[in-house]
Amino acid sequence: MRIQSSHHHADRGLDAYFSPPEAVLSLLQIEAQHLPKCIWEPAAGDGAIVRPLQEAGFTVIASDIADYGLAGCRAGVDYLTAGPIPGVQGIVTNPPYKLAARFAEKALGQTFYVALLLRTNFLESTARLKLFRQHEPARIWISSRRLPMMHRHGWAGPRAPSNTCFAWFIWDKRSSEKRVIDWFDWKLMASSSKGPPPRGDRQTARCVEAGPEGIRARILSLPASTVAS
Ligand SMILES: C[S@@+](CC[C@H](N)C(=O)[O-])C[C@H]1O[C@@H](n2cnc3c(N)ncnc32)[C@H](O)[C@@H]1O
Numbered sequence: 001m002r003i004q005s006s007h008h009h010a011d012r013g014l015d016a017y018f019s020p021p022e023a024v025l026s027l028l029q030i031e032a033q034h035l036p037k038c039i040w041e042p043a044a045g046d047g048a049i050v051r052p053l054q055e056a057g058f059t060v061i062a063s064d065i066a067d068y069g070l071a072g073c074r075a076g077v078d079y080l081t082a083g084p085i086p087g088v089q090g091i092v093t094n095p096p097y098k099l100a101a102r103f104a105e106k107a108l109g110q111t112f113y114v115a116l117l118l119r120t121n122f123l124e125s126t127a128r129l130k131l132f133r134q135h136e137p138a139r140i141w142i143s144s145r146r147l148p149m150m151h152r153h154g155w156a157g158p159r160a161p162s163n164t165c166f167a168w169f170i171w172d173k174r175s176s177e178k179r180v181i182d183w184f185d186w187k188l189m190a191s192s193s194k195g196p197p198p199r200g201d202r203q204t205a206r207c208v209e210a211g212p213e214g215i216r217a218r219i220l221s222l223p224a225s226t227v228a229s
Pocket of ligand 1: 013014015016017018019042043044045046047048049063064065066077078079080093094095096097099
């Protein structure tokens, strides 16, 4: 499903406002010891999360319900009805906010590691209490400095600070940590960036063996029922 107007995506409620690279570069540092090798970005948008992860050496599978022209991204995949992809070890995304809890539940049923960039008020609401009680986040990384504003696809205007506070919500079934709250300053992260963090834990072996082409083949063969029209 290729839709040309990016305004249209936002207006249609797809929440097509894309993450600033600073958020992803920060994640690479604060979660350097935990990010698994093979990651699925299931609401990839124009690749704001996909690209920095790939540049840092991760194998990233990208899909989205809509098409923003991101090379290698499988468009037309509604994550909420998509089947699992063998070899995927973690989900990293900034989901559409109104579907964020459903994305979290779905991801937690599929993988051991989930990182979602969300407004900090995701912590509130009685509706989400059940999710937090059933699945306690391991770590919540609050952006102490407001992130640059999220913009629509193709935005070339000025970059102003957001008026909203964001955090990385991390669920990690391998970790004994529960509800650890910490802070990061993306400006310090960006200035101290030394390139890709070290990786290569034993749990990455299956994904590495499958290779990016193998994984892509699997996502392209998702059942038609998982593909939105
Ligand atoms: C807030 S944007 C974030 C995009 C990207 N993750 C980023 O960080 O820049 C939300 C994205 O979710 C996609 N989306 C909305 N509903 C979806 C669904 N049910 N399944 C998959 N993607 C969806 C939109 O098309 C949009 O690209």
